[in-house]
Amino acid sequence: MDKILITGASGFVGSNLSSFFKNSNYRLEPLSLRNSDWKENIVPADVFVNLAGKAHDHKGEATEKDFFEANYELVKQLYNCFLNNNASLFIHISSIAALEEESAEGIISEEYIPNPKSHYGRSKRKAEEFLLGKMLPEGKKIVILRPTMIHGPGDKGNLKLLYKIINKGIPYPLGAFDNKRSFTGIDNLCFIIQKIIEKKDVIASGVYNVADDEPLSTLQIIKTIGRISHKKASVLKVPKFLINFFAKTGDVLKLPLNSKRLIKMTSSLIVSNADIKQAVAIEKFPLTAQDGLDKTIRSFIS
Numbered sequence: 001m002d003k004i005l006i007t008g009a010s011g012f013v014g015s016n017l018s019s020f021f022k023n024s025n026y027r028l029e030p031l032s033l034r035n036s037d038w039k040e041n042i043v044p045a046d047v048f049v050n051l052a053g054k055a056h057d058h059k060g061e062a063t064e065k066d067f068f069e070a071n072y073e074l075v076k077q078l079y080n081c082f083l084n085n086n087a088s089l090f091i092h093i094s095s096i097a098a099l100e101e102e103s104a105e106g107i108i109s110e111e112y113i114p115n116p117k118s119h120y121g122r123s124k125r126k127a128e129e130f131l132l133g134k135m136l137p138e139g140k141k142i143v144i145l146r147p148t149m150i151h152g153p154g155d156k157g158n159l160k161l162l163y164k165i166i167n168k169g170i171p172y173p174l175g176a177f178d179n180k181r182s183f184t185g186i187d188n189l190c191f192i193i194q195k196i197i198e199k200k201d202v203i204a205s206g207v208y209n210v211a212d213d214e215p216l217s218t219l220q221i222i223k224t225i226g227r228i229s230h231k232k233a234s235v236l237k238v239p240k241f242l243i244n245f246f247a248k249t250g251d252v253l254k255l256p257l258n259s260k261r262l263i264k265m266t267s268s269l270i271v272s273n274a275d276i277k278q279a280v281a282i283e284k285f286p287l288t289a290q291d292g293l294d295k296t297i298r299s300f301i302s
Helices: 012-020 064-083 119-132 158-167 186-198 218-229 240-253 259-266 274-279 289-301
Strands: 002-007 026-031 047-050 089-093 141-147 149-151 183-185 206-210
Touching: 002 012, 012 026, 012 186, 047 064, 064 089, 064 119, 089 119, 089 186, 119 141, 119 206, 141 186, 149 186, 149 289, 158 218, 158 289, 183 186, 183 289, 186 206, 186 289, 206 274, 218 289, 240 259
Parallel strands: 002 026, 002 047, 047 089, 089 141, 141 206, 149 183
Antiparallel strands: none
16 A cells, blocks of 8 residues: 655645545555754655645735745655655646746747746746655655646635636626636546556656646636536626726735736636646546536535
8 A cells, every 4th residue: 555645735725635545555644844844743654645735815804925945945855855765756736837827829838938937836846846856765656736726625815716706796898708628526636646646667757737638718617617506697798898907906905806816817828738748648537527517516505
């Protein structure tokens, strides 16, 4: 039975991964990095899975230092522990934000020139550069995964916020924008992590993008919320020039709708998952993007 040392086990991804592996042949050993003496609690393992990090700053209080300490400095320390452990594989969960955070023309592959802009994206990219720049000892491998926005049961991010808005009967005003973005259902991410562990003897070290097989449009998400919650999902096609005007006004007055948020809500960001599927020898992910979305929305209701 492989022993997997997992950081961030109590978080959204970690709790879902723990449930996913509950009846498997893997033994998960959670490791909290919150305490200063966390290095003393590391046990011999076969695989390290690093899910720890800082992603959300809903109150706007986190500093650049906060992000770099959580997403970069701790990664360096954990990597050194990995070198001194029996583990042969280090799986690090990065983010597509290390490449791009707003929009892109065409489909983003692993060869896309990195363009992180936020403290979060830049700290994630810095950790990638550190790990990719290391000459690994024989018998050790590092796999970096860059998932797009992850959703699933327990998700408290943007999908949950959109669900609450639609559920209250508030019309969605951005219907004039036609966009598509790649998402990652939590079940598909857990499946990929399991496959990587299963193939740890043959998979190559490197960085891999992770996304569901099909992108989703915002309108598709809104219709799904309405269908599953049995609520009328009202969509307004407010002229784009008016929306852009309101967004620029929001930049000045510090309103919820500003230019940066508008770009994220209305632009397209499609990510290729071809490399990771080839690496683990699968043709498609277990759940379609639509099935994964349905499961997430249903979890908000229960």
